Amino acid sequence: MITDGTPGGGPAGSWQLTAELTPKTAEAEAAATTGPAEPAAPAWDDAAADLRTTVKWMVAAFAAVGAAMFAKGFVTTPELSWADDTWQLVLAWIVGAAGVVGVGVLIYQAVQLLRPTAYELGTLPAEYVAEIDANPRFHLPSDVDTLADYLTRLQALRVQATRTTEEAARQEGVLDAATQAVPPDPDAVAAARLEVRRATVRRDSVRMALAVYSSVRETLLDRAGYWKPDRGLNRGGTIMLAAGILAAVGGIGYQLLLASPAESGDDTGGSASAPSIGELVRSDTAAGEELWRQLRLAECQADPASPRIAVVVASGTGTAADPYVVSTVPSATCRAATFSVVDDVARVSVPEPAPITYEPAEAVQSP
Amino acid sequence: MGPKHGDVKIEDGLTWQYQDPPGTWVIVTPEGPLLRPTEPDDVAGA
Numbered sequence: 001m002i003t004d005g006t007p008g009g010g011p012a013g014s015w016q017l018t019a020e021l022t023p024k025t026a027e028a029e030a031a032a033t034t035g036p037a038e039p040a041a042p043a044w045d046d047a048a049a050d051l052r053t054t055v056k057w058m059v060a061a062f063a064a065v066g067a068a069m070f071a072k073g074f075v076t077t078p079e080l081s082w083a084d085d086t087w088q089l090v091l092a093w094i095v096g097a098a099g100v101v102g103v104g105v106l107i108y109q110a111v112q113l114l115r116p117t118a119y120e121l122g123t124l125p126a127e128y129v130a131e132i133d134a135n136p137r138f139h140l141p142s143d144v145d146t147l148a149d150y151l152t153r154l155q156a157l158r159v160q161a162t163r164t165t166e167e168a169a170r171q172e173g174v175l176d177a178a179t180q181a182v183p184p185d186p187d188a189v190a191a192a193r194l195e196v197r198r199a200t201v202r203r204d205s206v207r208m209a210l211a212v213y214s215s216v217r218e219t220l221l222d223r224a225g226y227w228k229p230d231r232g233l234n235r236g237g238t239i240m241l242a243a244g245i246l247a248a249v250g251g252i253g254y255q256l257l258l259a260s261p262a263e264s265g266d267d268t269g270g271s272a273s274a275p276s277i278g279e280l281v282r283s284d285t286a287a288g289e290e291l292w293r294q295l296r297l298a299e300c301q302a303d304p305a306s307p308r309i310a311v312v313v314a315s316g317t318g319t320a321a322d323p324y325v326v327s328t329v330p331s332a333t334c335r336a337a338t339f340s341v342v343d344d345v346a347r348v349s350v351p352e353p354a355p356i357t358y359e360p361a362e363a364v365q366s367p
Numbered sequence: 368m369g370p371k372h373g374d375v376k377i378e379d380g381l382t383w384q385y386q387d388p389p390g391t392w393v394i395v396t397p398e399g400p401l402l403r404p405t406e407p408d409d410v411a412g413a
Contacts, residue, residue: 141396142397142398143397152380160381160394198390201386201391201393207392208401
């Protein structure tokens with residue numbers, strides 16, 4: 001006989017599973033016998049299924065948004081040509097490709113969560129095992145502190161369940177034989193009945209322990225099934241956020257790059273929307289002097305010593321691509337002329353509206 | 368000399384306690400031996 005300590009030495013106040021020690025129904029008793037083969041309880045399965053349903057809708061939404069965003073660009077592609085709008089189209093393709101990649105990553109991450117995974121006690125996620133070992137009183141039976149110990153005892157209990165069941169059945173046979181013996185032997189029957197009782201008590205104790213361990217197993221496997229999509233959603237959240245931003249930037253950029261410019265066809269290239277009165281100042285260059293000479297603009301100067309004239313500015317910004325289109329203000333000495341001019345020849349300035357604030361002085365009574 | 372009531376042993380990684388009557392080893396947990404009290408004679412002191 002090996003005497004190895006006494007019971008009751010475990011942590012106090014944390015035996016949350018003791019209520020399951022005694023099966024009270026026929027079903028519970030059957031579960032005690034066939035526990036390891038029982039399916040996991042549905043609670044966490046339902047939670048995982050709900051989570052997966054949500055993710056499934058997310059995938060559909062991502063795909064729909066991506067298809068709408070990018071398909072619209074192709075369908076409504078404006079009159080852009082590779083010859084005239086090379087960079088715009090190249091950028092549109094780059095940004096569009098980035099957006100498609102973003103949508104793809106989003107869908108990939110989501111689909112990873114949809115993939116079902118079958119768990120057994122030996123293949124639980126490492127992080128889940130660490131949590132079990134960190135909180136054994138919440139996850140494990142009261143007489144084990146680690147998942148490894150739990151697995152060892154579960155295996156031993158399964159072996160003992162088979163062994164004690166067979167022993168009880170064997171003793172039942174012995175009792176039957178003693179009962180049916182001719183002539184009857186009361187002492188043999190009493191001895192056989194005592195052995196049956198001993199075997200039954202021993203077998204039932206193993207069954208009760210195995211019922212607890214089997215219940216724990218179901219809970220562990222059930223929660224492991226929820227663990228993957230739950231933690232996957234947390235861990236993949238940052239990636240999904242980045243992919244979502246990339247998809248949005250790509251899609252929006254793609255749309256903007258393929259968008260038609262403003263409908264300004266009737267506006268002959270000018271940036272000025274309405275004619276305005278300005279001042280044309282000659283540059284001290286040969287071109288400026290030639291302009292002044294050929295159009296006789298000196299006759300339009302208000303001050304003969306200052307080479308500047310009043311003009312009506314129709315449009316333009318003064319660049320070679322968009323020169324100013326100006327007209328002189330005809331007078332007795334200044335003839336009408338309309339011409340284009342760039343900044344290198346003469347500069348145009350349009351006076352900005354200058355607000356003037358006037359406050360009348362207080363009336364002072366004169367003596 | 369055989370075991371007596373209350374003796375504890377560890378066998379196959381499991382902790383057992385001897386119950387007499389009926390005179391057999393049963394699984395024991397920190398809460399005590401796992402006994403199904405269907406028959407008073409099976410439980411020590413019952």
